[in-house]
Amino acid sequence: MTVMEQRGAYRPSPPPAWQPRTDPAPLLPDAEPYRVLGTEGAAKCDPALLRRLYAELVRGRRYNAQATALTKQGRLAVYPSSTGQEACEVAAALALQEQDWLFPSYRDTLAAVARGVDPVQALTLLRGDWHTGYDPYAHRVAPLCTPLATQLPHAVGLAHAARLKGDDVVALAMVGDGGTSEGDFHEALNFAAVWQAPVVFLVQNNGFAISVPLAKQTAAPSLAHKAVGYGMPGRLVDGNDAAAVHEVLTDAVRHAREGGGPTLVEAITYRVDAHTNADDATRYRGDAEVDAWRAHDPIALLEHELTERGLLDEDGMRHARDAAETMAADLRERMNQDPVLDPADLFAHVYAEPTPQLREQQALLEAELAAEQGGEHR
Amino acid sequence: MTTVAVKPATMAQALTRALHDAMAADPSVHVMGEDVGTLGGVFRVTDGLAKEFGEDRCTDTPLAEAGILGTAVGMAMYGLRPVVEMQFDAFAYPAFEQLISHVSRMRNRTHGAMPLPITIRVPYGGGIGGVEHHSDSSEAYYMATPGLHVVTPATVADAYGLLRAAIASDDPVVFLEPKRLYWSKDSWNPEHPTDVEPIGRAVVRRPGRSATLITYGPSVPVCLEAAEAARAEGWDLEVVDLRSLVPFDDETVAASVRRTGRAVVVHESGSFGGPGGEIAARVTERCFHHLEAPVLRVAGFDIPYPPPMLERHHLPGVDRILDAVARLQWEAEN
Numbered sequence: 001m002t003v004m005e006q007r008g009a010y011r012p013s014p015p016p017a018w019q020p021r022t023d024p025a026p027l028l029p030d031a032e033p034y035r036v037l038g039t040e041g042a043a044k045c046d047p048a049l050l051r052r053l054y055a056e057l058v059r060g061r062r063y064n065a066q067a068t069a070l071t072k073q074g075r076l077a078v079y080p081s082s083t084g085q086e087a088c089e090v091a092a093a094l095a096l097q098e099q100d101w102l103f104p105s106y107r108d109t110l111a112a113v114a115r116g117v118d119p120v121q122a123l124t125l126l127r128g129d130w131h132t133g134y135d136p137y138a139h140r141v142a143p144l145c146t147p148l149a150t151q152l153p154h155a156v157g158l159a160h161a162a163r164l165k166g167d168d169v170v171a172l173a174m175v176g177d178g179g180t181s182e183g184d185f186h187e188a189l190n191f192a193a194v195w196q197a198p199v200v201f202l203v204q205n206n207g208f209a210i211s212v213p214l215a216k217q218t219a220a221p222s223l224a225h226k227a228v229g230y231g232m233p234g235r236l237v238d239g240n241d242a243a244a245v246h247e248v249l250t251d252a253v254r255h256a257r258e259g260g261g262p263t264l265v266e267a268i269t270y271r272v273d274a275h276t277n278a279d280d281a282t283r284y285r286g287d288a289e290v291d292a293w294r295a296h297d298p299i300a301l302l303e304h305e306l307t308e309r310g311l312l313d314e315d316g317m318r319h320a321r322d323a324a325e326t327m328a329a330d331l332r333e334r335m336n337q338d339p340v341l342d343p344a345d346l347f348a349h350v351y352a353e354p355t356p357q358l359r360e361q362q363a364l365l366e367a368e369l370a371a372e373q374g375g376e377h378r
Numbered sequence: 379m380t381t382v383a384v385k386p387a388t389m390a391q392a393l394t395r396a397l398h399d400a401m402a403a404d405p406s407v408h409v410m411g412e413d414v415g416t417l418g419g420v421f422r423v424t425d426g427l428a429k430e431f432g433e434d435r436c437t438d439t440p441l442a443e444a445g446i447l448g449t450a451v452g453m454a455m456y457g458l459r460p461v462v463e464m465q466f467d468a469f470a471y472p473a474f475e476q477l478i479s480h481v482s483r484m485r486n487r488t489h490g491a492m493p494l495p496i497t498i499r500v501p502y503g504g505g506i507g508g509v510e511h512h513s514d515s516s517e518a519y520y521m522a523t524p525g526l527h528v529v530t531p532a533t534v535a536d537a538y539g540l541l542r543a544a545i546a547s548d549d550p551v552v553f554l555e556p557k558r559l560y561w562s563k564d565s566w567n568p569e570h571p572t573d574v575e576p577i578g579r580a581v582v583r584r585p586g587r588s589a590t591l592i593t594y595g596p597s598v599p600v601c602l603e604a605a606e607a608a609r610a611e612g613w614d615l616e617v618v619d620l621r622s623l624v625p626f627d628d629e630t631v632a633a634s635v636r637r638t639g640r641a642v643v644v645h646e647s648g649s650f651g652g653p654g655g656e657i658a659a660r661v662t663e664r665c666f667h668h669l670e671a672p673v674l675r676v677a678g679f680d681i682p683y684p685p686p687m688l689e690r691h692h693l694p695g696v697d698r699i700l701d702a703v704a705r706l707q708w709e710a711e712n
Contacts, residue, residue: 131487142455142488147479153445157452164434187445194440220618350525350547355578355625
């Protein structure tokens, strides 16, 4: 007998009990980006940490300048600069412990360098002699990722695998504001939250995805608010305040390490340079906007704090600059040497063992190369 | 000895057994995908694995194919050996960016430092009366991507042996399971599983002297049936089961065609830009002076996969295969 047939006997019943899966309130980001420098909180910072951050920022700025110069000399095919974003780059690397993993995007060579990757190897992709110039296992830095946000699920999977094995490993994955529109951003955050994987997602909101401003990218209150939809905390931080970014990331890493699951951190910063040396930023933004951000420069902010409190003097600044110059000179010299190329590499690592078809193609290339060399000698 | 599939007689059960044995042999093997845990997969291929090995090793993931494969990449980076199930051929497409931009080339990008031993199981092909998006032959997409192995079994024994080999491989393997053969049976004895088959070797399923049918996966039984029917016409057809599309076994295929002098490639995938064009070219390059006729293709039409009530017109069947054989210029011999 259907419900219709037993009319009169049927009593409407309420739906089975519903309640929110989790309380959203603690997940919400603060109303304002978190700041430390220039606030009372700065006094609580470890002076040694602030000096370390300062030295790394100065070195990072010099690295960006040197890499940009190398594009003009034809030594790099392209360079996506992180000038103005050094606080995020450096803090991401410094927030991690040795056994942890960093998952950088193509704009994050500086984070890789700050974690210990040789700058020449970090720039291999952009020089063009190979795709990844370093062994990812040497410093636990995943290959620089060009397709946007696709490295985020890798970070989740790696962190999940480490946890399954009982290892104390946190993964920190970096992405830009444009990357948050990609499906892989969504899927990575969802998997991370469902699995409670020990991952920290750092979104550097630098204002632009090449030319497209954030307003055309999202209607969310902030990118940090997106965390709430996945059931993880979202944190909003001033991305040019190195002490604040370092603190927020360190807290998120500790939270993940202690089994608290993932965190989404949005760092508000600004891409001072164009997207790459091949881009013309004057087509989509004015000088006034750039100047306003230059006035909120991460190095100047930290330098001001340190000098005001007597933690840094002229000697200290010169020392940081000298160390940066030494790095730049070494980078310049080594990048000015032509890389050694081996065409056999084209076939060596496609499979564990080349297929018969690849062996044939390699033989063809070897014959071409032999003919080229023979031609030179004629 | 096991609670899982104690009497595998169908291809699906042999696949279950292969997953089970691989998981038992190697704790780094993890199965993941949609509905693979509690339910045992929509085709029941992962039946019992979550119960025996726990949900950490046979995991129901969120419903997102790019996320499934993307997280599998990270797991493989950390030393696990993920076996990913894509629920249906056409549902694997969201994962293509991960597959093409990362899975296929991570070893290459990193100079060999970061191989990704991932097996991607994809139920594929038609003939099961599936509605839209449940019957695609997607092998040409995978074949066109360097860095992937592409494997497909046609027998119960090969289903076991090739899946074990795929999981043991240090390279990513796209393992295409012909879903209309899931319930096919043969005399495979589950208590004495087949040796692990090396990937990359074709096999002659039926020896013959008149012409070679080159085929794989769901079309193998159709070709064997066609070969039986061809006897009435006086043709003694050889059937080569490729088993592996990448790497391709040129040697076995060319040796067969040199013996017979004629060849037809048979597959469900469309012919334009499909595997048959590549295979015909390879055979022609190697066997030109042995060929009595052009290499022909019998394939699905170059149309979106049809609705189930029309699919029998689309799929290569015995008649279409015999018609092609009839066009192999037999008059030249008289």
